[in-house]
């Protein structure tokens with residue numbers, strides 16, 4: 001499902017004359033952040049990238065229609081997917097490289113007139129690094145920096161473990177790109193060894209360093225078998241609504257303003 005977005009909202013389509021005009025205002029750069037990494041036998045490698053680009057594009061369009069000066073940037077595609085190393089298709093770069101890329105991109109955005117940037121991240125493996133980068137960009141380049149890292153809604157049979165290629169992601173892809181999904185190959189891999197823990201978890205009080213191969217022989221972490229396109233449409237719309245509403249808030253965000 002392609003996204004129709006006005007040419008004038010894709011920053012990279014502008015001429016340098018038009019870019020100068022944009023930079024003279026107080027625009028927001030919206031950077032979709034995905035990954036190219038294994039998503040099991042049933043989903044494409046670019047799943048996170050496709051979802052991030054779609055959500056960011058629709059959110060920018062909606063925000064711009066509501067009067068927010070938001071711009072869609074080209075996506076970050078090769079990112080920190082080292083947790084999937086060893087599976088074919090894991091095209092990852094290291095944490096140091098991605099950190100440097102994000103900080104240097106921030107410097108370039110600042111030089112082109114952007115003082116606000118939002119990363120719309122759909123690959124969980126990037127979130128911790130991006131949070132660190134937000135502060136680095138704030139301090140080094142005086143940027144107001146924001147991260148959307150919408151949490152995946154847990155599927156009914158996933159025991160809260162649906163973090164990768166599971167119910168939510170598969171549903172969104174059935175909505176956005178059904179031609180790229182092979183539901184006949186979809187199989188559950190719910191890591192009971194994590195789900196049975198009381199304290200240790202992906203989001204609990206005690207986190208752990210994990211590799212996909214510790215948890216799953218296929219790379220799937222969750223249960224995609226009950227995924228459906230209607231659920232996917234609802235989940236995608238939820239992300240778009242949140243990001244577009246957040247953009248309005250980001251446009252006027254001033255954390256020190258007197259109330």
Ligand SMILES: [Zn+2]
Nearest residue numbers: 047048165169
């Ligand atoms: Zn993913």
